[in-house]
């Protein structure tokens with residue numbers, strides 16, 4: 344067994360098993376971006392690995408020595424019921440795969456030959472589906488618990504000095520099989536409330552009973568207890584007061600039918616339990632959300648740190664880039680705003696611009712720091728920074744979206760750019776934006792061998808390659824920024840002087 348840890352496993356662990364070791368290697372490479380990958384080269388090894396891990400997905404070949412894929416997945420169904428169980432089969436094994444699906448042993452099968460990237464997407468989708476179903480099951484279970492009454496008979500404390508009222512309430516409790524304790528003294532009842540817990544407090548209002556004091560005490564010692572007042576001579580003021588103090592209900596006459604009283608008490612108890620559980624679940628959800636928000640913020644702070652470290656590492660090597668990347672990012676963001684890109688795409692432009700020359704970290708000093716003109720061979724070396732930058736970033740989750748900006752920021756509309764000679768709209772808009780910002784900043788910045796060029800002269804230079812090399816709309820957006828006085832403050836020469 345071999346284990347390969349991904350740089351940022353987002354979906355958990357996966358077990359892949361195939362006796363074709365060359366294909367197994369491909370599977371490991373395919374999944375390491377999304378999972379921590381455990382590989383097994385036969386069914387027996389797969390079973391051993393399964394005992395030691397808790398995977399979110401198990402992807403196995405059907406035809407393996409010792410133990411078949413369906414046997415591995417049948418074992419996994421009992422041991423790891425929440426994992427996505429996936430089978431790879433040759434066309435001759437279809438019947439067995441269909442049988443396994445019908446038996447509920449596998450979630451899906453894939454027919455060989457397989458294309459790794461399509462397989463990867465299907466597995467990721469299936470893991471997310473299985474995970475969503477598991478979450479749904481948990482939620483349904485929680486809801487069931489909220490709705491299901493406890494198996495234990497509820498305990499009721501009844502405080503009542505009036506014999507008739509007391510009789511009604513006791514009969515109602517007996518009808519429902521509740522454990523009822525009757526107290527005629529409110530002082531004794533208060534001591535009981537302070538020292539024991541009950542599911543429900545039933546107070547028979549009367550002159551001898553301090554109903555207000557009992558309700559207040561009940562609410563302060565145990566929020567989970569239902570509180571009901573039986574009031575033989577109700578007034579609006581008394582009812583309002585009882586409800587305001589936190590009573591679940593005030594029952595009023597007629598009390599002649601004990602079954603009706605039992606039903607009303609039962610409903611008050613049930614509603615209280617539902618409300619209590621809803622509050623508990625809501626509280627748990629709020630806590631979970633707060634934890635998630637904290638984790639997200641930490642993750643974002645981590646991303647910013649990584650980004651800054653990368654940019655500063657390049658700046659430490661190449662004095663020219665110090666400040667350049669920040670300026671290109673600032674210009675690109677404003678241009679993207681003028682072009683109406685969504686906030687998410689503007690953020691990609693910002694990060695892509697900050698990292699656009701990051702590949703230069705991999706260019707040797709004799710070329711990167713050469714003060715004079717580069718010869719053809721040296722220029723070819725410098726050009727590799729676009730693909731190098733892309734290769735640094737494309738395997739890092741948080742930078743995947745910006746890797747194309749880095750790769751294509753030297754492409755030109757007429758196909759004369761590098762590294763791929765893309766043309767026109769084939770070049771991502773984000774890369775076309777960074778290309779224009781890069782050139783504007785390069786022209787208006789001071790270099791060791793020349794002073795900065797005035798911004799108006801820079802626009803004349805852009806105009807000469809607009810439409811052939813640079814995107815017309817992007818250049819126009821940059822011009823409109825300048826007309827609005829929102830460009831020169833971003834350049835190295837804030838007054839626009841050359």
Ligand SMILES: [Fe+2]
Nearest residue numbers: 699700752753
């Ligand atoms: Fe560049």
